Amino acid sequence: MSDDAHDHDDLPEPAAVRLAKEIRRLRLDAELSDADVATDVGYSRQYVSMAQRVGKNLPSKELVNALDNALRAGGRLIALRETARAEQLELRRRLTEPPTGGQTLPVAEPALVEHVRQSQAEWLRVRNAPGVRGRELTELAAWLYPQEQRGPGGHVLIGTGWLLDEPVELDDVHLLWSDVQGPPTTSMRMEHVLPLTDRGYRYTTYSRAVRDLVRPRLLENRLSYRLLDIKPAKGLEMTFGTTSFFEVFDVKQSIAHEFKAAWLAADRSVPGWDALPLRTAIGDPFDPQRLLMSPGVNTLTIRRDRDGDHRFVLHERDGGKVADGGGLCHVMPAGEFQPSSVDPTDVYNDFSLWRNIMREFSEEFLGNPEHDGNSPHPIDYASEEPFKSFEQARARDGFRLWHYGLAIEPLELGAVQLTVAVIDDDVFDTLFADLVRTNDEGKIVGGNGRTDMPFTGEAIERLNPRLSASALTLLRLAWRDRSRLL
Template sequence: MATWESGEHEPLPHMRPLLADLLGVDAARLDDMINEAERPSSRAAGAAADERVRRSQGEWLAVRRAAARRGRELSELAAWLYPESVRAWDGHVLAGPGWLLDTPIPLEDVRLEFDVTHPAAPPLTAPLDGVLPLTDRGERYPSYSRAVRDLVLPRLLENRVSYRLLDVRAEEGLALRFGTTTFFEVFDVKEYVAHEFKAAFVRSRGSVPRLDDLPIRAGVPDPFDPHRWLVSPGISTLTIRHDPVAGHRFTLHQRDPTAVADGGGMCSVVPSGEFQSSTTAATDVRNDFSLWHNIMREYSEEFLGNPEHDGAGTRAIDYAHEEPFTADAVARLQPRLSSGSASLLRTAWRDRDLLLAC
């Protein structure tokens, strides 16, 4: 079939009736189709279409690769497109109203609310042709995540349920309201605006783009409006090892850009991860709706190497009776820990005191 479609060979005579029946055409129409494929103009058109696809995919990949080496710098430049009122202290990070607290608060003072009637994911109004390449068929890719899955190594495979932030209230501690979304939904919208910014930066040979040059980003004037923008937070836990001999230390992790499709090169504390449920089951979406549960699973995966707790599980986790979570709960109540994991004390740091800050 491939050699027939490419025009390298014609179907043999005894195969033509079967092929005509398969295509739903008569013998005369099949002969016309074969003759059209043999015409130089048809082959030239096909070659031109193939070149258009290769150019589209090559340019798209070049933007991802060229700008990836300057990811942090570009992120900081993009933050300066917004007014000072929504930028954090140093101006390089965006923060919504009430998101930054004057003093740390205990984890138990963070109240989570689950909203089952949350609004649907907001659509983007600006055209996406400039940030999506062509498929091998010459059509525009339907989403950024699908293009990454097909064109980028390593491939992006896991599309799990994520908790979607809907509201932040700094009252009597901190109140956070959530609905649900998916990892791919959030990945798509953030990569659209990131790719748009990178492409404009590359086209201008290093000049900082203006908001007028970024129609997708400009179409969402308030990035903290949950009705206009998807926000799915991650949880990063600073783990400090108290050691009066060697000095207090903490662990960092840099994401290998050759091993991940998202966040390559990012350096963060350990553990860190998306605020997600452990499975896609509706019962687990509610069972895992806890900052502490998410932190314990990240410790289990990243420090203890338990693959069953990496968020791709197939069964519900019994946090009250299943290790290492029962030991974690006990350790959190001990005066030697502000928060923490007894399993980590035994296996990773040999019974050192730990101070954990989420």
């Protein structure tokens, strides 16, 4: 694992990390080589060496028992391995534990097929919200909230201390860790936004219905970092725990579906709160103890030109590939704030906004396969490409990052972090010489053979109708603060 500093303060080391370090410490204290220990325990030197490296495959019980005896650890190594295994199982349970419940309809068999067909067709009709242009519903949903909770232009929602008056450097954003995870999920009843399965049961989760009825190419449950608290403190301070992508997706999509259904029933007018029981039950959308949040990271990438012809990269999400946000243009890269895998070593290693942003650049700009933690070891951001080059460019001040705080997309009440990457033209052209025009989520928007757009006020306003609410807000903020950012 790289020893580079994280942008978090207090996430405890996983037991797997402590196990590897403790074996190495005991061996060195005893002034033994790997070969000496291998002779004592009856295993090869390679096995002993691997036990001292941080990995996701724990050394076997038998090897740890032998090492504990040979290094006179008094059972400490055995206890650490048991703790590490328990940590792995607990995080994996978050992604695999099936939801409880489900309702059966008292419908006679001959009528069941048609009843299911109608339920699923109506659910799809509402989800697709016919006649909606761009972000129309998002901005209508914003009008449910008082003016002081609407961001610049009224496109997003902002809470007290959420959106900063001016951007701060990424290093001034501090991440804290809490083992007190808060309520596991919302306890709100969601049956009214779920269709029937082919067997006549009510779907138990929105994500399962999307998987079966929409079938997007990309829909995978992953461990995510859950926002638990936010406050400005010498920049910005956020506290996180863990949740899963599906847990957050289910809440956001159910809230959006409810609004769409109420909007259609109100003849495409802003519905009243009495038609929105999920949204009403949440109340304050800026309280992470009431609303499950995992704020993704949206990064506006600006190519800083030495002659002043600055440009930015824009991405159009493909509705056939992604589960939400299809058809609108968005800043790039943008992704969930989550570790590369469910393993505790990755949860620790990847708890960093910079590392999350680097992985998104790798995947969306360079077309690399998703960094999903398939390697037996955590990502070494200091030596593995393209991360090594990103790190070097940032160290030379050719790759600068800024953070504006957080906002909420009003339709689904999804929290997002708004960030800006400013990359010098020569650095950009070197790092992204192999920039891809399409990726797994959509395509890059550009004209006249280019893969970027001019960073001008006129271009931003011309693109206005095509932009997502958070993208428009971020672009306008960056244009306002261009003298500082550039």
